[in-house]
Amino acid sequence: EDQVTQSPEALRLQEGESSSLNCSYTVSGLRGLFWYRQDPGKGPEFLFTLYSAGEEKEKERLKATLTKKESFLHITAPKPEDSATYLCAVQALIQGAQKLVFGQGTRLTINP
Amino acid sequence: DAGVTQSPTHLIKTRGQQVTLRCSPKSGHDTVSWYQQALGQGPQFIFQYYEEEERQRGNFPDRFSGHQFPNYSSELNVNALLLGDSALYLCASSLAGNSPLHFGNGTRLTVT
Numbered sequence: 001e002d003q004v005t006q007s008p009e010a011l012r013l014q015e016g017e018s019s020s021l022n023c024s025y026t027v028s029g030l031r032g033l034f035w036y037r038q039d040p041g042k043g044p045e046f047l048f049t050l051y052s053a054g055e056e057k058e059k060e061r062l063k064a065t066l067t068k069k070e071s072f073l074h075i076t077a078p079k080p081e082d083s084a085t086y087l088c089a090v091q092a093l094i095q096g097a098q099k100l101v102f103g104q105g106t107r108l109t110i111n112p
Numbered sequence: 113d114a115g116v117t118q119s120p121t122h123l124i125k126t127r128g129q130q131v132t133l134r135c136s137p138k139s140g141h142d143t144v145s146w147y148q149q150a151l152g153q154g155p156q157f158i159f160q161y162y163e164e165e166e167r168q169r170g171n172f173p174d175r176f177s178g179h180q181f182p183n184y185s186s187e188l189n190v191n192a193l194l195l196g197d198s199a200l201y202l203c204a205s206s207l208a209g210n211s212p213l214h215f216g217n218g219t220r221l222t223v224t
Binding site: 004006034036041042043044045046049087089098099100101102103104105 | 116155156170202213214217
Protein backbone atom coordinates (compact mmCIF):
# COMPACT_ATOMS: atom_id res chain seq x y z
CA GLU A 1 0.00 0.00 0.00
CA ASP A 2 1.28 3.46 -0.87
CA GLN A 3 2.20 5.34 2.29
CA VAL A 4 3.78 8.58 3.39
CA THR A 5 5.05 8.88 6.97
CA GLN A 6 6.41 12.04 8.53
CA SER A 7 8.52 12.29 11.66
CA PRO A 8 8.55 13.62 14.22
CA GLU A 9 4.86 14.45 14.70
CA ALA A 10 5.81 17.58 16.63
CA LEU A 11 9.09 19.42 17.16
CA ARG A 12 9.94 22.34 19.43
CA LEU A 13 13.13 24.30 18.77
CA GLN A 14 14.72 27.43 20.13
CA GLU A 15 15.21 30.30 17.70
CA GLY A 16 18.43 29.65 15.80
CA GLU A 17 18.48 25.91 16.55
CA SER A 18 18.76 24.03 13.24
CA SER A 19 17.06 20.67 12.67
CA SER A 20 15.54 18.38 10.03
CA LEU A 21 12.09 16.97 9.34
CA ASN A 22 11.73 13.56 7.74
CA CYS A 23 9.31 12.21 5.14
CA SER A 24 9.58 8.54 4.25
CA TYR A 25 7.49 7.02 1.49
CA THR A 26 6.61 3.69 -0.05
CA VAL A 27 4.98 4.29 -3.40
CA SER A 28 5.41 2.82 -6.82
CA GLY A 29 5.76 5.04 -9.83
CA LEU A 30 6.84 8.20 -7.96
CA ARG A 31 6.17 11.26 -10.11
CA GLY A 32 7.20 13.91 -7.63
CA LEU A 33 7.53 14.82 -3.96
CA PHE A 34 6.08 18.05 -2.63
CA TRP A 35 6.59 20.03 0.57
CA TYR A 36 3.91 22.36 1.87
CA ARG A 37 3.66 24.70 4.84
CA GLN A 38 0.31 25.07 6.62
CA ASP A 39 -0.51 27.77 9.15
CA PRO A 40 -3.45 27.31 11.55
CA GLY A 41 -6.79 27.91 9.83
CA LYS A 42 -5.17 28.24 6.41
CA GLY A 43 -4.68 26.02 3.40
CA PRO A 44 -1.30 24.44 2.60
CA GLU A 45 1.20 26.76 0.93
CA PHE A 46 3.46 25.22 -1.72
CA LEU A 47 7.19 25.23 -0.91
CA PHE A 48 9.13 22.76 -3.11
CA THR A 49 8.84 20.01 -5.70
CA LEU A 50 11.52 17.31 -6.00
CA TYR A 51 11.52 14.79 -8.81
CA SER A 52 14.60 12.60 -8.56
CA ALA A 53 16.99 11.20 -5.96
CA GLY A 54 19.83 13.59 -5.24
CA GLU A 55 17.83 16.68 -6.07
CA GLU A 56 17.91 19.62 -3.65
CA LYS A 57 15.88 22.84 -3.47
CA GLU A 58 16.39 25.86 -1.21
CA LYS A 59 14.25 28.76 -0.09
CA GLU A 60 15.43 31.15 2.59
CA ARG A 61 16.11 29.03 5.70
CA LEU A 62 14.64 25.85 4.21
CA LYS A 63 16.34 23.18 2.12
CA ALA A 64 14.63 20.05 0.82
CA THR A 65 16.49 16.92 -0.27
CA LEU A 66 15.33 13.64 -1.80
CA THR A 67 16.60 10.06 -1.75
CA LYS A 68 14.95 6.93 -3.15
CA LYS A 69 13.09 6.27 0.09
CA GLU A 70 12.80 9.59 1.92
CA SER A 71 12.99 13.34 1.85
CA PHE A 72 14.33 15.74 4.41
CA LEU A 73 13.35 19.32 5.07
CA HIS A 74 16.30 21.02 6.72
CA ILE A 75 15.66 24.25 8.58
CA THR A 76 18.68 26.40 9.36
CA ALA A 77 18.68 29.03 12.12
CA PRO A 78 14.87 29.10 12.31
CA LYS A 79 12.85 32.10 13.43
CA PRO A 80 9.51 32.14 15.27
CA GLU A 81 7.72 32.92 11.99
CA ASP A 82 8.81 29.51 10.70
CA SER A 83 6.40 27.93 13.18
CA ALA A 84 3.80 25.96 11.18
CA THR A 85 2.82 22.43 10.19
CA TYR A 86 4.97 21.09 7.36
CA LEU A 87 3.31 18.59 5.06
CA CYS A 88 4.98 16.20 2.66
CA ALA A 89 3.09 14.71 -0.29
CA VAL A 90 4.04 12.28 -3.03
CA GLN A 91 2.52 12.15 -6.48
CA ALA A 92 2.38 8.58 -7.69
CA LEU A 93 0.86 6.65 -10.54
CA ILE A 94 -1.73 4.49 -8.80
CA GLN A 95 -3.94 2.20 -10.90
CA GLY A 96 -3.35 4.27 -13.99
CA ALA A 97 -4.13 7.60 -12.35
CA GLN A 98 -1.87 10.19 -10.81
CA LYS A 99 -2.73 10.79 -7.16
CA LEU A 100 -1.27 12.99 -4.44
CA VAL A 101 -0.83 11.24 -1.09
CA PHE A 102 -0.09 13.37 1.98
CA GLY A 103 1.67 12.53 5.21
CA GLN A 104 0.15 13.58 8.52
CA GLY A 105 2.51 16.52 8.90
CA THR A 106 5.11 17.73 11.40
CA ARG A 107 4.02 20.51 13.73
CA LEU A 108 7.03 22.79 14.17
CA THR A 109 7.21 25.37 16.96
CA ILE A 110 10.10 27.86 17.17
CA ASN A 111 10.42 29.54 20.55
CA PRO A 112 11.98 33.03 20.70
CA ASP B 113 -3.49 37.57 -9.32
CA ALA B 114 -6.22 35.92 -7.25
CA GLY B 115 -5.37 32.60 -5.77
CA VAL B 116 -7.79 29.81 -5.01
CA THR B 117 -10.92 31.11 -3.29
CA GLN B 118 -13.41 29.03 -1.34
CA SER B 119 -16.81 29.79 0.14
CA PRO B 120 -18.14 29.76 2.71
CA THR B 121 -15.28 29.88 5.20
CA HIS B 122 -17.29 28.25 7.98
CA LEU B 123 -20.47 26.21 7.99
CA ILE B 124 -22.50 24.45 10.66
CA LYS B 125 -24.93 21.74 9.59
CA THR B 126 -27.08 19.13 11.29
CA ARG B 127 -26.63 15.40 10.80
CA GLY B 128 -28.62 14.20 7.76
CA GLN B 129 -28.55 17.54 5.97
CA GLN B 130 -26.87 18.28 2.67
CA VAL B 131 -24.12 20.85 2.00
CA THR B 132 -22.55 22.52 -1.04
CA LEU B 133 -19.09 24.04 -0.96
CA ARG B 134 -17.70 26.25 -3.70
CA CYS B 135 -14.27 26.86 -5.19
CA SER B 136 -12.78 29.22 -7.76
CA PRO B 137 -9.39 28.10 -9.05
CA LYS B 138 -6.28 30.21 -9.42
CA SER B 139 -6.25 32.20 -12.66
CA GLY B 140 -4.96 30.06 -15.52
CA HIS B 141 -5.58 26.73 -13.80
CA ASP B 142 -7.92 24.17 -15.33
CA THR B 143 -7.92 21.30 -12.83
CA VAL B 144 -9.62 21.29 -9.44
CA SER B 145 -9.10 18.77 -6.66
CA TRP B 146 -10.94 18.46 -3.35
CA TYR B 147 -9.42 17.25 -0.10
CA GLN B 148 -10.77 16.54 3.37
CA GLN B 149 -8.52 17.36 6.32
CA ALA B 150 -9.43 16.14 9.77
CA LEU B 151 -7.90 17.89 12.77
CA GLY B 152 -4.24 16.98 13.18
CA GLN B 153 -4.16 14.92 9.98
CA GLY B 154 -2.89 15.43 6.45
CA PRO B 155 -5.36 16.15 3.64
CA GLN B 156 -7.16 13.13 2.17
CA PHE B 157 -7.95 13.13 -1.56
CA ILE B 158 -11.67 13.15 -2.42
CA PHE B 159 -11.75 13.65 -6.18
CA GLN B 160 -10.37 15.66 -9.08
CA TYR B 161 -12.16 17.45 -11.94
CA TYR B 162 -10.80 18.32 -15.34
CA GLU B 163 -12.75 19.38 -18.42
CA GLU B 164 -15.96 19.24 -16.35
CA GLU B 165 -15.54 15.53 -15.62
CA GLU B 166 -14.51 13.61 -12.53
CA ARG B 167 -11.14 12.14 -13.48
CA GLN B 168 -10.00 10.50 -10.26
CA ARG B 169 -11.62 9.57 -6.98
CA GLY B 170 -10.30 8.70 -3.55
CA ASN B 171 -11.85 6.34 -1.00
CA PHE B 172 -14.96 8.39 -0.28
CA PRO B 173 -18.57 7.19 -0.50
CA ASP B 174 -21.05 8.28 -3.15
CA ARG B 175 -22.50 10.78 -0.67
CA PHE B 176 -19.62 12.97 -1.86
CA SER B 177 -20.18 14.34 -5.33
CA GLY B 178 -18.93 17.26 -7.32
CA HIS B 179 -19.19 19.37 -10.39
CA GLN B 180 -16.93 21.54 -12.49
CA PHE B 181 -18.30 24.42 -14.54
CA PRO B 182 -17.10 25.77 -17.91
CA ASN B 183 -15.23 28.58 -16.12
CA TYR B 184 -13.30 25.86 -14.18
CA SER B 185 -14.95 26.68 -10.84
CA SER B 186 -16.16 23.71 -8.86
CA GLU B 187 -18.61 22.56 -6.22
CA LEU B 188 -18.41 19.79 -3.66
CA ASN B 189 -21.71 18.33 -2.46
CA VAL B 190 -22.10 16.09 0.55
CA ASN B 191 -25.45 14.38 1.22
CA ALA B 192 -26.77 12.78 4.39
CA LEU B 193 -24.14 14.41 6.58
CA LEU B 194 -22.57 12.38 9.36
CA LEU B 195 -20.80 13.66 12.46
CA GLY B 196 -17.58 12.23 10.99
CA ASP B 197 -17.84 14.56 8.01
CA SER B 198 -16.78 17.44 10.25
CA ALA B 199 -13.45 18.62 8.82
CA LEU B 200 -11.66 21.30 6.84
CA TYR B 201 -12.49 20.89 3.15
CA LEU B 202 -9.74 22.12 0.90
CA CYS B 203 -9.91 22.94 -2.77
CA ALA B 204 -6.73 22.93 -4.83
CA SER B 205 -6.15 23.96 -8.41
CA SER B 206 -3.42 23.15 -10.89
CA LEU B 207 -2.63 22.87 -14.55
CA ALA B 208 -3.30 19.42 -15.98
CA GLY B 209 -0.18 17.31 -15.67
CA ASN B 210 2.45 17.33 -12.97
CA SER B 211 2.20 20.91 -11.72
CA PRO B 212 2.02 21.53 -7.96
CA LEU B 213 -1.35 22.08 -6.32
CA HIS B 214 -2.29 25.53 -5.05
CA PHE B 215 -4.72 25.40 -2.16
CA GLY B 216 -7.44 27.68 -0.92
CA ASN B 217 -7.91 28.35 2.79
CA GLY B 218 -10.70 25.82 3.03
CA THR B 219 -14.22 25.58 4.37
CA ARG B 220 -14.52 24.49 8.01
CA LEU B 221 -17.60 22.22 8.18
CA THR B 222 -19.04 21.29 11.53
CA VAL B 223 -21.79 18.67 11.68
CA THR B 224 -23.81 18.58 14.92
